Amino acid sequence: MADARRQRGPAGWHFNMTPLIDVTFLLLTYFMLASHYASAEKPDIALPRPHESQAQDRPLQEKIYVNVLYYGPRSEPTLMLGPVRMESLDELRARLTVVGRADPQTQVVLRADRNVRYGEVRQVMEAVAAANLPRLQVVAELEPRP
Amino acid sequence: MNAHDEWQALLPPEPAGPDDRAGASACRRRISFRRRQRKIPYVITLNLTAMIDTIFNLLFLFIIISRFGAIEGMLPARLPARVAQAAALPAAELPRVPIRIRLIPDAANPAGCRATIDRFNETPVELKALPAALRRIRDAGVGFDRATPVHLLARDDVAWDHVVNAYNAAMAAEFGKIYFAGSS
Numbered sequence: 001m002a003d004a005r006r007q008r009g010p011a012g013w014h015f016n017m018t019p020l021i022d023v024t025f026l027l028l029t030y031f032m033l034a035s036h037y038a039s040a041e042k043p044d045i046a047l048p049r050p051h052e053s054q055a056q057d058r059p060l061q062e063k064i065y066v067n068v069l070y071y072g073p074r075s076e077p078t079l080m081l082g083p084v085r086m087e088s089l090d091e092l093r094a095r096l097t098v099v100g101r102a103d104p105q106t107q108v109v110l111r112a113d114r115n116v117r118y119g120e121v122r123q124v125m126e127a128v129a130a131a132n133l134p135r136l137q138v139v140a141e142l143e144p145r146p
Numbered sequence: 147m148n149a150h151d152e153w154q155a156l157l158p159p160e161p162a163g164p165d166d167r168a169g170a171s172a173c174r175r176r177i178s179f180r181r182r183q184r185k186i187p188y189v190i191t192l193n194l195t196a197m198i199d200t201i202f203n204l205l206f207l208f209i210i211i212s213r214f215g216a217i218e219g220m221l222p223a224r225l226p227a228r229v230a231q232a233a234a235l236p237a238a239e240l241p242r243v244p245i246r247i248r249l250i251p252d253a254a255n256p257a258g259c260r261a262t263i264d265r266f267n268e269t270p271v272e273l274k275a276l277p278a279a280l281r282r283i284r285d286a287g288v289g290f291d292r293a294t295p296v297h298l299l300a301r302d303d304v305a306w307d308h309v310v311n312a313y314n315a316a317m318a319a320e321f322g323k324i325y326f327a328g329s330s
Contacts, residue, residue: 017194021198021201024201024202025201027205031205031208031209031212032208035208035211035212035213048307048309050313050314050315051311051314052277052314052318053219055219055220055221055314056219057218057220058219068306109220110223111218114305114306114307114310115305115306115307116305116306117303117304117306118300118301118302118304118308118309119302121309122326136222136224137220137221137223138221138223138313139218139219140218140219141218142218142219
């Protein structure tokens with residue numbers, strides 16, 4: 001009887017952490033593999049959603065993001081060059097001109113909200129063209145996989 | 147006799163005095179026995195706390211920076227026609243007659259949009275039907291092919307979504323030179 005008590009060791013209780021660690025590792029692996037990461041250059045906006053989208057997720061070497069954010073029909077869209085918010089279209093023009101002088105092969109990635117009016121996006125595209133940046137990429141949603 | 151008494155009975159007796167060598171020896175055995183009794187079984191355990199902390203930190207990081215929205219892609223585009231055409235057209239190449247797509251707001255649906263194609267589809271069609279209409283023009287053998295420039299003309303108040311949709315339709319019809327032109 002005494003031997004049995006010694007073998008049992010001191011009385012106590014503890015949590016079994018193994019399932020918790022297993023689940024946590026699974027969640028971590030899922031998020032690492034399946035997620036697309038947010039960045040200051042790519043704010044969350046409602047992108048155009050074309051039928052049978054021909055858009056492709058292709059890597060670009062030298063690129064700069066131009067974002068056109070929509071805050072309703074009564075307010076002006078907000079312009080962003082990379083992570084920096086532009087106060088006006090003129091400021092965007094000036095900064096794009098600097099980029100165009102430094103490297104005309106820079107790809108301009110245009111991310112405009114689907115609700116923005118074409119007239120406003122056209123002004124941005126004209127600013128890109130005037131800055132001698134002929135390589136433009138329009139961002140749209142990809143075709144959902146079946 | 148309870149368990150404690152049983153355990154005490156196993157121990158050697160206490161020494162009777164300072165000259166009791168046998169008793170002293172028994173006492174040493176007794177002390178040694180008690181030390182053995184006090185010895186806790188040695189168990190190797192890993193301290194997982196630091197690892198679990200790190201894993202949870204990583205998990206929170208990935209949860210926070212992940213985006214669950216739609217995946218985005220890119221459509222290679224050409225600049226507004228009056229600037230891009232002049233820059234892109236080689237001097238020896240004769241200008242070709244372009245296909246002009248005009249986007250007009252849908253009268254029946256304020257949020258919708260319809261398209262006409264100059265000389266071919268004067269009756270507005272839905273944007274979903276645009277790729278098929280453009281393919282018919284391309285395959286009709288009337289001088290239009292994949293190299294024919296396509297101009298997109300939209301009113302300034304048309305939503306960007308519709309313009310991209312029309313652009314995408316021209317790409318789906320395998321036209322290679324698609325331009326965002328001025329307002330229609």
